[in-house]
Ligand SMILES: [Zn+2]
C-alpha cells in the first residue's frame with residue numbers, strides 16, 4: 001500500500017543512488033508515517049534531487065512529496081522528450097513553470113502540457129521533519145535498507 005504521507009510503497013527505497021553520501025550530506029525530509037527519508041536539498045534552492053529529471057514516472061513519484069514541500073503546494077509530474085527521443089520526468093509547480101523551463105531549453109519538448117501525475121491534495125509536514133540526519137540515524141537507516149535488500 002502507498003504511504004499516505006510520502007506516496008511510496010517501499011519505506012526505505014530512497015536515496016536511489018549514492019545513499020551514504022546523500023544521507024550524510026544533504027538536507028532530508030523524514031516521512032512521519034513510514035520513516036522514509038527523501039533528499040530535499042536546501043529549501044529555496046533549485047538544485048534538489050526532486051527537481052531534476054527522472055528516468056521513470058515511478059522514480060519521480062518517489063520524490064514528489066519533497067518537491068511539494070519545497071513549493072508548499074501541489075506539483076505535477078510532466079513527461080518530457082529529450083534529445084534522441086528519451087523520455088524524462090520532471091516535477092513543476094504548474095504549467096507556467098513548465099513553459100518557462102521549455103523556453104530556456106528549446107531542445108526539450110513536452111507533448112502533453114498536462115501533468116501525467118498529480119496528487120489529489122497537499123498536506124504540509126512539520127518543520128522538524130526536515131533536517132540533517134545524525135551519523136547514528138544514517139547508520140540505522142542504512143541497516144534498515146540492507147534488511148530490505150537495498151544497498
Ligand atoms: Zn541527496
Ligand SMILES: [Zn+2]
Pocket residue numbers: 003004005006007008031032033034035036
Ligand atoms: Zn511515508
